[in-house]
Amino acid sequence: MKNILLILSLMMSIFTFSQSYPILETDSTGKKYVVFTYEQAQKIDNSFELISLLEKAGSECDSTVLSYIKVVDKLENQVNNLETNIILHKGQIKDKDNQISNLTERLKNSENDTRLCQDQIKTRDNQIELLKEEVSTLKTKRNIAYGAGALGIIIGVLVIIFIQ
Numbered sequence: 001m002k003n004i005l006l007i008l009s010l011m012m013s014i015f016t017f018s019q020s021y022p023i024l025e026t027d028s029t030g031k032k033y034v035v036f037t038y039e040q041a042q043k044i045d046n047s048f049e050l051i052s053l054l055e056k057a058g059s060e061c062d063s064t065v066l067s068y069i070k071v072v073d074k075l076e077n078q079v080n081n082l083e084t085n086i087i088l089h090k091g092q093i094k095d096k097d098n099q100i101s102n103l104t105e106r107l108k109n110s111e112n113d114t115r116l117c118q119d120q121i122k123t124r125d126n127q128i129e130l131l132k133e134e135v136s137t138l139k140t141k142r143n144i145a146y147g148a149g150a151l152g153i154i155i156g157v158l159v160i161i162f163i164q
């Protein structure tokens with residue numbers, strides 16, 4: 001039972017604080033009046049005191065409003081500048097990402113080219129080895145032919161010498 005009463009009291013307090021102030025009400029005599037919260041009334045009182053102080057100082061409230069407008073305009077300019085900077089930075093980030101993807105693609109292409117070059121070097125080395133073997137066999141054949149020719153000349157000269 002206590003829990004139910006506690007919940008009901010909490011709900012009632014929530015509903016009573018959820019009213020939005022200021023409220024325009026009429027009393028039993030038909031007069032209209034405005035109901036403020038304490039904080040709102042304090043702010044209004046402070047504003048009236050500032051206005052009376054400014055009037056005593058010989059300045060007008062319009063000048064303070066104008067200064068507020070100037071401050072707000074300056075802040076709006078700063079916000080606009082910051083927003084354009086943000087847009088520029090986002091563009092630079094996109095460019096950076098594009099450059100990174102381009103560089104990674106170039107790196108992959110370079111790696112493929114390196115692999116192809118290494119394969120070509122291996123085939124060139126194999127061809128050089130085959131050509132060296134072929135050159136050595138040709139040299140051997142040439143030397144044999146020279147030896148056979150020299151032997152034939154010697155035998156021919158000996159045969160001529162023995163015949164005569």
